[in-house]
Amino acid sequence: MNQHAVTGSLASEPCIAVRGLRQVFTGSGEKEVIALDGIDLDIHTGEFVCLLGPSGCGKSTLLNAIAGFTTPTAGRITVNGASVAGPGPDRGMVFQEYALFPWMTVERNIAFGLEIQKAPKETIRGKVDALLTMLQLTEFRDRFPKDLSGGMRQRVAIARVLALDAPILLMDEPFGALDALTRRNLQDELLRLWSTLCKTVVFVTHSIEESVYLADRVAVMTYRPGTIKRDMPIALPRERDPSSPEFNRYMKELTQLVMEEQQRHHVDELRAAESK
Amino acid sequence: MRKTLYRYLQGFLVPVTVLAVWQGVSMSGWVSPMILPAPTAVLARWIAYLLPLQPFDPQLSGYIVWMFSGELLHDTYASFYRVMIGFFIGAGLALPLGLAMGASDRMYKLFNPLIQVLRPIPPIAFIPLSILWFGLGNPPAFFLITLGAFFPVLMNTIAGVRHVDAIYIRAARSLGADQKTLFLRVMLPAAAPYILAGARIGIGTAFIVVIVAEMIAVNSGLGYRILEAREFLWSDKIIAGMITIGLLGLAIDTIMNRLNTRLLRWHRGMESR
Numbered sequence: 288m289n290q291h292a293v294t295g296s297l298a299s300e301p302c303i304a305v306r307g308l309r310q311v312f313t314g315s316g317e318k319e320v321i322a323l324d325g326i327d328l329d330i331h332t333g334e335f336v337c338l339l340g341p342s343g344c345g346k347s348t349l350l351n352a353i354a355g356f357t358t359p360t361a362g363r364i365t366v367n368g369a370s371v372a373g374p375g376p377d378r379g380m381v382f383q384e385y386a387l388f389p390w391m392t393v394e395r396n397i398a399f400g401l402e403i404q405k406a407p408k409e410t411i412r413g414k415v416d417a418l419l420t421m422l423q424l425t426e427f428r429d430r431f432p433k434d435l436s437g438g439m440r441q442r443v444a445i446a447r448v449l450a451l452d453a454p455i456l457l458m459d460e461p462f463g464a465l466d467a468l469t470r471r472n473l474q475d476e477l478l479r480l481w482s483t484l485c486k487t488v489v490f491v492t493h494s495i496e497e498s499v500y501l502a503d504r505v506a507v508m509t510y511r512p513g514t515i516k517r518d519m520p521i522a523l524p525r526e527r528d529p530s531s532p533e534f535n536r537y538m539k540e541l542t543q544l545v546m547e548e549q550q551r552h553h554v555d556e557l558r559a560a561e562s563k
Numbered sequence: 564m565r566k567t568l569y570r571y572l573q574g575f576l577v578p579v580t581v582l583a584v585w586q587g588v589s590m591s592g593w594v595s596p597m598i599l600p601a602p603t604a605v606l607a608r609w610i611a612y613l614l615p616l617q618p619f620d621p622q623l624s625g626y627i628v629w630m631f632s633g634e635l636l637h638d639t640y641a642s643f644y645r646v647m648i649g650f651f652i653g654a655g656l657a658l659p660l661g662l663a664m665g666a667s668d669r670m671y672k673l674f675n676p677l678i679q680v681l682r683p684i685p686p687i688a689f690i691p692l693s694i695l696w697f698g699l700g701n702p703p704a705f706f707l708i709t710l711g712a713f714f715p716v717l718m719n720t721i722a723g724v725r726h727v728d729a730i731y732i733r734a735a736r737s738l739g740a741d742q743k744t745l746f747l748r749v750m751l752p753a754a755a756p757y758i759l760a761g762a763r764i765g766i767g768t769a770f771i772v773v774i775v776a777e778m779i780a781v782n783s784g785l786g787y788r789i790l791e792a793r794e795f796l797w798s799d800k801i802i803a804g805m806i807t808i809g810l811l812g813l814a815i816d817t818i819m820n821r822l823n824t825r826l827l828r829w830h831r832g833m834e835s836r
Binding site for chain 1: 828
């Protein structure tokens with residue numbers, strides 16, 4: 288069903304290229320934490336890549352670095368050939384906490400990016416209308432975020448990013464706070480948008496099932512320092528059936544990899560507790 | 564039906580009891596009416612205070628103007644006017660300074676030491692200095708009220724800007740916002756609940772200060788009037804004036820509360836109010 292599969296895009300220039308990325312944070316006073324070390328990752332145009340790993344493995348740190356919110360300690364990130372120097376509207380960011388502006392209505396939230404680009408009023412109006420329809424938000428256009436459910440809020444956050452026609456979507460556990468049904472619903476919605484609008488998606492998750500359901504490729508990360516442990520293409524046709532044996536074979540393999548890192552995370556925490 | 568009637572009456576239970584006891588004590592003759600006048604006497608005085616002093620004379624003024632020529636209305640207007648002028652000067656100075664101090668660490672470090680020293684001084688303590696500087700009349704009153712409104716608005720604005728959730732700033736930056744947009748369209752509205760809470764405290768302080776300032780520096784307004792009434796031992800007028808002060812304070816706070824609810828209708832905490 289989907290045309291931009293892994294094999295097709297390998298020959299082209301990578302859309303996002305991460306080279307030797309190292310990110311060191313100075314913890315509270317005393318010691319340095321190496322969040323990321325020696326990350327090399329190529330993401331091609333139109334690809335859907337999941338960053339998977341236990342909490343503390345630096346997957347969000349990697350995403351934030353691609354978004355341009357942090358400056359790498361060493362190494363380099365290029366997006367379509369240009370070095371990342373800061374956040375930009377070419378990389379739309381979707382947060383787990385939605386990060387909608389609570390003082391703006393749904394409509395104003397979606398229009399925000401276009402308004403600050405000083406787009407003409409009719410253009411904004413037309414685009415917002417189209418997005419409201421596309422994400423089934425039309426009845427909610429004059430509501431404030433506080434009056435929406437989590438799933439609805441995340442739809443608005445996605446619409447807000449799509450309004451700018453960003454070719455790249457960076458998603459930081461966007462469905463992590465949603466109930467299972469809403470989650471599946473939005474996953475399908477996202478896949479539909481991804482294939483019709485030809486976006487490149489980098490999607491952070493700690494859900495193995497979610498990564499197999501969504502991704503062309505899953506990059507499993509190690510726990511501290513964060514490195515790419517395994518870069519695994521998911522060679523399953525879409526729409527994927529989570530109950531199929533192939534799906535479960537991937538689940539099993541990925542679970543094995545993630546559990547090893549989870550174990551290291553656990554040992555690390557025990558050690559930290561002992562030293563106190 | 565009976566239950567709602569009961570609930571409605573419940574609010575009157577304590578005030579009516581207090582008034583009845585007060586009336587009883589006054590009528591019993593235990594206390595001199597000069598010390599504690601009866602509620603009925605206070606009410607009569609309040610109405611007299613409210614009504615025009617001169618009989619209606621069409622040659623001097625129109626009917627409406629005459630209707631509003633009573634002492635109470637003039638005093639209320641004078642006090643309200645002073646609160647408003649002082650509050651707007653105070654808040655007008657505090658808001659930009661607070662925004663700058665909240666947004667920039669350098670500004671904060673520069674101004675904070677001075678503010679920390681000045682803030683605990685009650686505006687009342689500035690009375691002698693304000694009279695030395697500004698003489699008598701409205702200027703020292705404006706100065707004191709400005710001071711009273713300044714610090715609550717300033718402190719809350721600083722706190723508001725500092726508490727803006729970093730995720731809004733990240734979201735706005737990734738949507739392409741520059742510094743100016745970030746400040747005007749993200750930080751300012753995000754800090755609005757704090758700033759408006761500060762404004763409400765500030766106007767409350769301004770209202771306390773106006774009464775004190777009127778007792779010292781001017782010869783109009785509700786504060787002046789109750790002090791003047793004491794000179795003549797008119798305790799009924801003192802209490803009538805105090806009740807007016809209470810009503811004006813309540814009116815100002817109600818307006819501020821309405822304004823808050825309207826401006827912050829997007830805010831989570833506002834649903835229940």
